[in-house]
Amino acid sequence: MHSKDQICHDDYQKTADWLLSQTQHRPKVAIICGSGLGMLADALKLQDSFHYADIPGFPQSTVQGHAGRLVFGELKGKTCVCMQGRFHMYEGHSLSKVTFPVRVFKLLGVETLIVTNAAGALADGYCNGDIMIIRDHINLPGLAGLNPLNGPNDDKFGPRFPPMSGVYDQDLRRLAKDICKSLDFSQFLQEGVYCMVGGPNFESIAEARFLHKLGADAVGMSTAPEVLVASHCGMKVFGLSLITNKVVKDYEDTEKVNHEGVLGVSKMRSETLQTLVTELVSRLDINNNTA
Numbered sequence: 001m002h003s004k005d006q007i008c009h010d011d012y013q014k015t016a017d018w019l020l021s022q023t024q025h026r027p028k029v030a031i032i033c034g035s036g037l038g039m040l041a042d043a044l045k046l047q048d049s050f051h052y053a054d055i056p057g058f059p060q061s062t063v064q065g066h067a068g069r070l071v072f073g074e075l076k077g078k079t080c081v082c083m084q085g086r087f088h089m090y091e092g093h094s095l096s097k098v099t100f101p102v103r104v105f106k107l108l109g110v111e112t113l114i115v116t117n118a119a120g121a122l123a124d125g126y127c128n129g130d131i132m133i134i135r136d137h138i139n140l141p142g143l144a145g146l147n148p149l150n151g152p153n154d155d156k157f158g159p160r161f162p163p164m165s166g167v168y169d170q171d172l173r174r175l176a177k178d179i180c181k182s183l184d185f186s187q188f189l190q191e192g193v194y195c196m197v198g199g200p201n202f203e204s205i206a207e208a209r210f211l212h213k214l215g216a217d218a219v220g221m222s223t224a225p226e227v228l229v230a231s232h233c234g235m236k237v238f239g240l241s242l243i244t245n246k247v248v249k250d251y252e253d254t255e256k257v258n259h260e261g262v263l264g265v266s267k268m269r270s271e272t273l274q275t276l277v278t279e280l281v282s283r284l285d286i287n288n289n290t291a
């Protein structure tokens, strides 16, 4: 590594080479599991799994509800790699550490990134347990200059000035909506804009009102950096937010959000989310290969 925050191509390559030497799986799809949604990884067949602590160069997960394991395996015959636990800026990781796995995935041959997260509802019609297909995001830390692409650009991954329009793949969003229709999930399906904030505190009422006015439907503390880096290096992206709580926007409302409540709702819906993601992966037009 160069400096504390700067990670060079060789660092990603070393981790990718180590993983390739430890597993026969050659995933084309990577899945990042949000808070309380790690059960998705348990559905993988023919698993090879690695604790983050044992993977050279990998950051460590410190949040309850994020197991800290990288799991390779098959979902309905499609080879995937699944992060059972992600990294957040509020844990003290630099954004290059937060997004480190995404570039490693690229070097493993991953072409599609599926991200999930737990998020609070800003949109008035949303209910706890709703699943929101992410149409777009507002990367608030990014707008304020906290961007994983800061620093020298690595042209081997992507351009200096990447576009951010159309990042959440339209075909995958359509496919997910069709799947939800056929599985009778439409009554709790939403599609909207996810806003990333830095956390770890939940939003004040004035902040919640501000984010809602900005056009955000849901708010969370992750996802945008990983999506940005995936898109920068040419991956297709699909994202789901599980709505775990209402974000208080009214001064008369005395409800208070907490992480345990977030994990509770995640647990309640994780099987549904698993079904949706499994079905989506099974319909991706990819061919498996192994080492």
Ligand SMILES: O=P(O)(O)O[C@@H]1C[C@H](O)[C@@H](CO)O1
Pocket: 033, 034, 035, 036, 063, 086, 088, 116, 117, 118, 119, 199, 220, 221, 222, 223, 258, 259, 262, 263
């Ligand atoms: O990893 P995600 O974005 O799912 O986690 C959300 C945001 C915070 O880490 C935590 C708050 O409860 O859940």
Ligand code: HPA
Pocket: 118, 119, 120, 121, 202, 203, 219, 220, 221, 244, 245, 246, 247, 257, 262
């Ligand atoms: O209300 C929230 N705000 C921010 N992040 C979150 N993650 C789950 N719920 C929330």
